[in-house]
Amino acid sequence: MPSSGARALGAGDVLSLEGVTVSEAENRAGGVLTLDMRLSSGDLHLVFCTSRALTSLLGDTCLGLTPPSSGQVRLFERDWQDLDRGQAHGLRAHVGRVLARGNWLETRGVWENIVLQQLHATQRSASAINREAGRLAREFGLPGLPVDYPEACPPADLERAACARAFMGRPTLVILEHPMTLTYPEMLAPLMEAVQRVRNRGGAVLLITSLTGLFDDASIPVTRRHRIAGGLMVTADGDRV
Numbered sequence: 001m002p003s004s005g006a007r008a009l010g011a012g013d014v015l016s017l018e019g020v021t022v023s024e025a026e027n028r029a030g031g032v033l034t035l036d037m038r039l040s041s042g043d044l045h046l047v048f049c050t051s052r053a054l055t056s057l058l059g060d061t062c063l064g065l066t067p068p069s070s071g072q073v074r075l076f077e078r079d080w081q082d083l084d085r086g087q088a089h090g091l092r093a094h095v096g097r098v099l100a101r102g103n104w105l106e107t108r109g110v111w112e113n114i115v116l117q118q119l120h121a122t123q124r125s126a127s128a129i130n131r132e133a134g135r136l137a138r139e140f141g142l143p144g145l146p147v148d149y150p151e152a153c154p155p156a157d158l159e160r161a162a163c164a165r166a167f168m169g170r171p172t173l174v175i176l177e178h179p180m181t182l183t184y185p186e187m188l189a190p191l192m193e194a195v196q197r198v199r200n201r202g203g204a205v206l207l208i209t210s211l212t213g214l215f216d217d218a219s220i221p222v223t224r225r226h227r228i229a230g231g232l233m234v235t236a237d238g239d240r241v
Contacts, residue, residue: 014204015039020071039204047208048215049228055100093121096171098179104150111145114165136164156182172203
């Protein structure tokens, strides 16, 4: 296994945040965010958060892009603060993400946005990558890969395309930041199918939403639910462990 790669699936934690605080001075999100969370192999954690700024901060903290003021953040049991730039880049290649804001490079078509990471970070052929991208786009309700620039695409199509991109390349961890603002509930079924595939192969998923109906949906097989309120993450009652 390459030194920069993910640890073997099914062993240990996928993501852990222990005693983490991130301050406004570091992220400009409007306060201090306090986090404790542990995602193991096969987990789906659902987080309710109404602030996109704090959602982005949570995602950036999980990926070592914003260092905490205190506490430890580990991906695949490796502390981000112990990694050099190359090692950190290698770990992030195993993570899929829908960003709360800033999903798209505006100077490239949506199709290019979807396949770009896989073209640069893997040894797969362009044809194999394009086939996977097309399949995922269709699974999320698109007729195929959007070729227009992001500004020319309907916002609902961009939501679907962002989800397709997040699941490219069989990621070990997927972070979904408000993935269905416009397309809920019609995109719930394909999204949960893609989430379940990640869980079945030993990965984990973190889904962040401001939709009360989604957060409270008892039909979703959630490992644990959390809420972020006043900058503090708390575990909701009634979770399945």
